[in-house]
Amino acid sequence: MFTTTVTIIGAGQAGLAMSRCLTERSIDHVVLERGEVANSWRTERWDSLRLLTPNWMTRLPSHRYEGDDPDGYMTAAEVVGFLDGYRERIAAPIRTHTEVESVATVGTGFRTTTTTGVIDSAAVVVATGACSTPRIPALSAELPNHIHQLAPIEYRNPDALGEGRVLVVGASASGAQIADELCRHGRDVVLAVGDHVRLPRTYRGMDIHWWMDTVGILDERYDEMEDIVRARRLPSLQLIGTPEKRTLDLNALHSAGVDLVGRFAGVSGSTAQFSGSFANFCDAADLKLGRLLDTIDEYAAEHGLDAELAAPERPDRTVVPVAPTTLDLDGIDTVIWATGFRPDYPWLEDDLLDRKGQIVHDGGVMSRPGMYVLGLPFARRRKSSFLDGVGPDARELVDHLAEHLATLASRAS
Amino acid sequence: MTTTTPSQNTADNGVNVEALLGAREAMTGTPAAAAFTFSAQSEWVNGTHTSTTVEKFFGIGAEQSHRRAFVLDTDHPEIFASEDHGITPPEMVLVGLVGCLTAGVASVAQHRGIQLRSVKATIAGDMDLQGMLGIDADVRNGFDGITVRYEIDANATRDEIEAVVAQSQKRSAVFDIVTNPTNVTVEVA
Amino acid sequence: MTTTTDTTTPAPTVPAEFNGVPVEKLRGTIAKLTDNPELAAFQFTARNEWIEGTGTESTMHEWYGVGTDHVHVEEFTAKADHPTLGHGHGPTPQEYVLHALAACLAAGVATTAANRGIALSRIDTVVRGRIDVRGVLGIDPDVRNGFSSIEVEVDIDGDAPREALDALVTASAKRSAVFDIITAPTTVVIGTTS
Numbered sequence: 001m002f003t004t005t006v007t008i009i010g011a012g013q014a015g016l017a018m019s020r021c022l023t024e025r026s027i028d029h030v031v032l033e034r035g036e037v038a039n040s041w042r043t044e045r046w047d048s049l050r051l052l053t054p055n056w057m058t059r060l061p062s063h064r065y066e067g068d069d070p071d072g073y074m075t076a077a078e079v080v081g082f083l084d085g086y087r088e089r090i091a092a093p094i095r096t097h098t099e100v101e102s103v104a105t106v107g108t109g110f111r112t113t114t115t116t117g118v119i120d121s122a123a124v125v126v127a128t129g130a131c132s133t134p135r136i137p138a139l140s141a142e143l144p145n146h147i148h149q150l151a152p153i154e155y156r157n158p159d160a161l162g163e164g165r166v167l168v169v170g171a172s173a174s175g176a177q178i179a180d181e182l183c184r185h186g187r188d189v190v191l192a193v194g195d196h197v198r199l200p201r202t203y204r205g206m207d208i209h210w211w212m213d214t215v216g217i218l219d220e221r222y223d224e225m226e227d228i229v230r231a232r233r234l235p236s237l238q239l240i241g242t243p244e245k246r247t248l249d250l251n252a253l254h255s256a257g258v259d260l261v262g263r264f265a266g267v268s269g270s271t272a273q274f275s276g277s278f279a280n281f282c283d284a285a286d287l288k289l290g291r292l293l294d295t296i297d298e299y300a301a302e303h304g305l306d307a308e309l310a311a312p313e314r315p316d317r318t319v320v321p322v323a324p325t326t327l328d329l330d331g332i333d334t335v336i337w338a339t340g341f342r343p344d345y346p347w348l349e350d351d352l353l354d355r356k357g358q359i360v361h362d363g364g365v366m367s368r369p370g371m372y373v374l375g376l377p378f379a380r381r382r383k384s385s386f387l388d389g390v391g392p393d394a395r396e397l398v399d400h401l402a403e404h405l406a407t408l409a410s411r412a413s
Numbered sequence: 414m415t416t417t418t419p420s421q422n423t424a425d426n427g428v429n430v431e432a433l434l435g436a437r438e439a440m441t442g443t444p445a446a447a448a449f450t451f452s453a454q455s456e457w458v459n460g461t462h463t464s465t466t467v468e469k470f471f472g473i474g475a476e477q478s479h480r481r482a483f484v485l486d487t488d489h490p491e492i493f494a495s496e497d498h499g500i501t502p503p504e505m506v507l508v509g510l511v512g513c514l515t516a517g518v519a520s521v522a523q524h525r526g527i528q529l530r531s532v533k534a535t536i537a538g539d540m541d542l543q544g545m546l547g548i549d550a551d552v553r554n555g556f557d558g559i560t561v562r563y564e565i566d567a568n569a570t571r572d573e574i575e576a577v578v579a580q581s582q583k584r585s586a587v588f589d590i591v592t593n594p595t596n597v598t599v600e601v602a
Numbered sequence: 603m604t605t606t607t608d609t610t611t612p613a614p615t616v617p618a619e620f621n622g623v624p625v626e627k628l629r630g631t632i633a634k635l636t637d638n639p640e641l642a643a644f645q646f647t648a649r650n651e652w653i654e655g656t657g658t659e660s661t662m663h664e665w666y667g668v669g670t671d672h673v674h675v676e677e678f679t680a681k682a683d684h685p686t687l688g689h690g691h692g693p694t695p696q697e698y699v700l701h702a703l704a705a706c707l708a709a710g711v712a713t714t715a716a717n718r719g720i721a722l723s724r725i726d727t728v729v730r731g732r733i734d735v736r737g738v739l740g741i742d743p744d745v746r747n748g749f750s751s752i753e754v755e756v757d758i759d760g761d762a763p764r765e766a767l768d769a770l771v772t773a774s775a776k777r778s779a780v781f782d783i784i785t786a787p788t789t790v791v792i793g794t795t796s
Contacts, residue, residue: 490672601757
């Protein structure tokens with residue numbers, strides 16, 4: 001039996017950032033990690049993966065990227081190195097190879113049962129991230145047996161897949177990047193496109209993330225959004241981090257030779273069915289992009305930046321190819337489900353979750369006093385699930401946590 | 414995008430927004446209330462002429478009725494060797510689709526504070542009859558594709574209007590029914 | 603590949619019109635289109651005008667087929683609206699889809715029966731479409747906007763055994779344009795003119 005003040009579950013960037021913030025306040029804590037530090041960056045990323053965000057945006061409490069390529073994009077291995085270095089620097093008290101089996105409420109505190117023992121604490125921070133368990137649609141069960149199915153966390157490189165045609169489902173960042181890589185390696189690729197967020201890599205000479213950071217979009221707060229539920233479900237940005245800073249949108253994919261079809265909507269016998277709503281998704285993405293660029297141009301004008309920047313311009317509309325609505329599945333060898341993630345908290349009490357299994361929280365403050373969650377999409381800010389977002393969120397949640405501890409202490413005395 | 418606060422939004426496109434919001438609230442709390450069944454009763458007249466009555470539907474936990482019974486006729490044109498007593502069933506689908514999309518345009522516009530002056534649409538569906546007539550098994554029976562062209566006069570920019578039209582598709586029942594596969598089971602009584 | 607709508611039974615000699623279906627004329631059209639597939643390209647059109655709220659009116663007059671433009675015998679109009687939210691101008695758009703399906707299947711039953719020499723006296727159809735409206739209301743993004751399923755019940759009186767009448771329905775669905783439009787995905791592209 002081990003007792004501490006705060007139990008942090010997960011030693012990725014969120015858990016480490018929270019550890020640092022607690023240390024700054026001299027609050028005792030332990031960090032539990034099922035594998036090694038930055039586990040998912042080690043084991044659940046494909047070989048060529050790079051961050052979408054430029055290196056200068058890799059900023060955690062008291063530690064930031066200090067290499068010689070601030071405008072470049074880190075590889076997964078470099079992220080692991082960065083987080084390993086962070087862990088040492090902040091001397092985070094981590095227990096590795098420790099899986100959480102349950103978190104139970106005991107009085108005003110919590111009992112966390114793990115594979116290496118039991119921990120009692122006054123508070124718990126869930127920092128397991130939002131990218132652990134892939135969401136695989138029910139359609140998966142209807143695919144013929146010959147098809148090799150996998151999610152992006154299992155994908156490593158083109159050579160690891162069978163020879164034939166690959167169907168990538170979902171045109172989010174992962175789906176677009178994997179389709180792009182496979183196509184560049186000479187593979188026959190079909191990409192099924194539903195809802196997606198289109199962005200240019202650079203605009204008027206500046207990285208699009210620089211714009212989103214500067215204009216304040218990444219700091220937009222959860223309680224200022226008209227429809228936060230929708231905002232939290234937005235697919236990941238269709239971007240790639242490459243030295244050439246190229247744009248990865250549907251026009252680029254189509255030019256590269258990827259076949260584009262609509263959303264994967266059904267299976268009938270051995271025929272895959274794709275939605276006829278493809279054009280609508282493309283129109284919606286184009287319009288949304290236009291609004292973002294308008295916002296950027298307004299900001300630039302208001303802040304006198306126009307003289308230093310290239311002129312405003314608008315990318316070409318997405319050219320929607322005449323796409324078939326059916327494909328013979330006998331001609332497909334591999335299906336990659338780039339269809340996002342689902343919540344998976346069997347170790348949390350049911351009343352902490354909503355009907356869909358998501359953690360109920362208000363800006364990261366969970367429904368049970370003393371419990372917090374960090375690193376979920378748009379939890380407090382638009383950048384909450386990004387490397388750059390966990391720090392500011394952690395600081396604010398630690399304020400809340402410290403007050404909670406003070407309240408408990410004053411009741412006890 | 415035009416964003417207006419409720420007090421600033423004076424757009425009135427005739428959409429009963431209060432009823433809509435009330436229904437939304439009621440159904441968020443009680444999902445069972447959202448289970449609707451629409452139905453139509455159809456009687457064959459002669460040849461390819463059918464007459465359909467639409468009156469009752471089920472929703473919000475009870476049987477409901479339209480204000481009156483609507484009677485719809487369909488047939489085939491004379492070149493099909495029919496008598497053209499009514500439009501063809503595929504044209505009826507077009508009626509349903511465009512009616513749904515425009516209703517959505519009115520609702521979304523109202524929600525966004527955009528006053529509509531007129532909304533016209535031309536919807537067209539292309540069909541290769543070799544499918545339906547059993548001439549070529551590789552040709553589908555239905556439309557190869559449907560296009561809709563909107564002409565909208567409103568106090569909004571071109572981008573705002575396009576955004577309304579895009580959003581209408583996102584929330585349209587018939588757009589979904591047509592663009593995505595929908596299960597149909599047919600039984601003989 | 604078939605040259606008529608049905609190959610299960612040899613077509614008996616039938617009068618020019620059977621079940622009200624001018625079979626001869628129909629076979630003539632099929633033969634013409636078989637020999638000249640480019641004539642099979644059809645286009646149906648509806649022009650719709652917003653009335654108020656969720657109420658609109660469509661006009662169906664022009665259509666294209668067999669290589670040339672045509673018009674219906676009259677300008678047909680159809681109004682659609684929504685109960686509660688609307689002003690009672692017409693049935694809902696999704697009910698039009700149900701009617702279209704019922705009518706398409708019934709027309710197919712009558713035609714197939716005529717081809718097979720089966721005289722019919724009655725075809726009654728009830729179509730039901732189930733929909734969870736939390737989709738269209740934007741309450742739950744995991745619920746689809748349209749019907750989750752549609753059930754059709756066809757009641758036929760005709761001059762043939764039960765199995766033969768059942769078979770008419772199966773054959774009709776197989777060749778039905780609307781059944782296909784609904785059950786398989788169909789591409790829709792929407793644009794605005796200024």
